[in-house]
Amino acid sequence: MKIDLAELGIRDGIWEVIATTRSEEGIFNAAPIGLECREGRFSISLFRPSRTLENVLHSKRIGVNILHDPIVFVESATGNLDSSYFTILDDLPVIRNADFSVIFETRLFERGERYRFDLEPIAAHKNFEVTHPVNRGFNALIEALILVTRYYVVNKSEMADLLKGIEHYEGIVWKCGGKREREAMELLREHLRRLVG
Numbered sequence: 001m002k003i004d005l006a007e008l009g010i011r012d013g014i015w016e017v018i019a020t021t022r023s024e025e026g027i028f029n030a031a032p033i034g035l036e037c038r039e040g041r042f043s044i045s046l047f048r049p050s051r052t053l054e055n056v057l058h059s060k061r062i063g064v065n066i067l068h069d070p071i072v073f074v075e076s077a078t079g080n081l082d083s084s085y086f087t088i089l090d091d092l093p094v095i096r097n098a099d100f101s102v103i104f105e106t107r108l109f110e111r112g113e114r115y116r117f118d119l120e121p122i123a124a125h126k127n128f129e130v131t132h133p134v135n136r137g138f139n140a141l142i143e144a145l146i147l148v149t150r151y152y153v154v155n156k157s158e159m160a161d162l163l164k165g166i167e168h169y170e171g172i173v174w175k176c177g178g179k180r181e182r183e184a185m186e187l188l189r190e191h192l193r194r195l196v197g
Helices: 051-059 070-078 136-149 156-176 179-196
Strands: 013-022 028-038 041-047 061-066 086-089 092-095 100-111 114-126
Touching: 013 051, 013 070, 013 092, 013 136, 013 156, 028 051, 028 070, 028 092, 041 051, 041 100, 051 061, 051 114, 061 092, 061 114, 086 114, 092 100, 136 156, 136 179, 156 179
Parallel strands: none
Antiparallel strands: 013 028, 013 061, 028 041, 041 114, 061 100, 086 092, 100 114
C-alpha cells in the first residue's frame, strides 16, 4: 500500500505527533514524539527509559497520530490516556479523534543514547478532510516573528533578552522546520539585520 503523507501535510521537518503502541501484555500507551521527515523518508528517535521504546522494540510497529488537542498532548506526556481515547487500526491502537493516524513498520538503525528507527507506512486512516500537523519549526518561526515585531517597543534594557529569544527560536526553525520555514527564517533574519544595523 502506497501512502503519501505529503498529501496529508507531512513534508520535510520534524512534526509533533502522538505515538501509540501496545505492550506485550496488551496495554495501550501514548506519548508525544517527533516524527522526522527528510526527502520523503521517515524516522523517529526514542530514549530509555520509555514504554514507547520497549513496545516498539517488541512489536516493530508504531502508530503515529496527527492532532491538535492540547489535552491529549499533555495527558499522554504526563500520564496514561484512558481507553476511551483509543480505537484500533491494523491491530494497533490509535487516537480515536486524530485528524489522521498512520501505522508504521519500524527498523532500528542506531542504538546508543537514543534509538533511531526508519519507518515505513503500512496503514492509514483519515478522520477529517483537512489536516494540520504540528511542526515545531513553523511554531518557532511565529514566536521569533512576534519577538521581531516587538523590536520597536522594547526598551534598551530588554533588547539583549529579545535577541537571545529570537536566536533560540531560530535554532528550533533550523532543526525542526522544512525548506519553507528555513526560507522564512532567513527573510526574518535579514529584516532583523536591517533593524539592528
